[in-house]
Amino acid sequence: MLRTARDEIDALLWIIRMAVLGALVGAIWRELSKPPPERTWNGRLLGFVPYDLRVPTLARLRDSYFNTRSPALFTSQPVGVGWSVNIAAVLKRLGVIGTRTRTRSS
Numbered sequence: 001m002l003r004t005a006r007d008e009i010d011a012l013l014w015i016i017r018m019a020v021l022g023a024l025v026g027a028i029w030r031e032l033s034k035p036p037p038e039r040t041w042n043g044r045l046l047g048f049v050p051y052d053l054r055v056p057t058l059a060r061l062r063d064s065y066f067n068t069r070s071p072a073l074f075t076s077q078p079v080g081v082g083w084s085v086n087i088a089a090v091l092k093r094l095g096v097i098g099t100r101t102r103t104r105s106s
Contacts, residue, residue, distance in 0.1 A: 020082065023081040024051075024080070027045055027051035027081055028053070030043070031043075041053040041054045042054060045081070049082065050077065050082070050083065051077075051080070052076060052077060052078060052079055052080070053079070053080075054079070055079070056078040056079040063075065063078075064076065064077060064084045064086070065078075065086065066086070066087050066088045067089070068088045068092075068097075070086060070088075071089055071092070072086055072089060073086055073089050073090060073093075074086065
């Protein structure tokens with residue numbers, strides 16, 4: 001059977017969706033396996049995959065998607081499992097927005 005590029009992309013997307021679903025189930029399982037007073041609903045899976053299952057706040061959304069103070073390109077998702085792209089860091093690297101430098105006045 002001849003596979004097209006579209007078939008290959010669909011197969012890759014299916015694998016990615018299953019990995020995200022597995023990570024989400026793992027995060028929920030991890031939190032539910034803790035005693036209720038110890039459940040924080042945020043943390044890291046396998047020591048490096050961030051998850052946050054709390055209701056997102058405006059501050060967390062801003063810090064994940066447009067954090068001008070951070071040079072990191074990838075930040076933790078404000079809700080869910082995995083990483084998000086810090087658009088401010090991308091724009092700084094492209095030179096679209098400048099970095100502010102503070103000087104002390106004597």
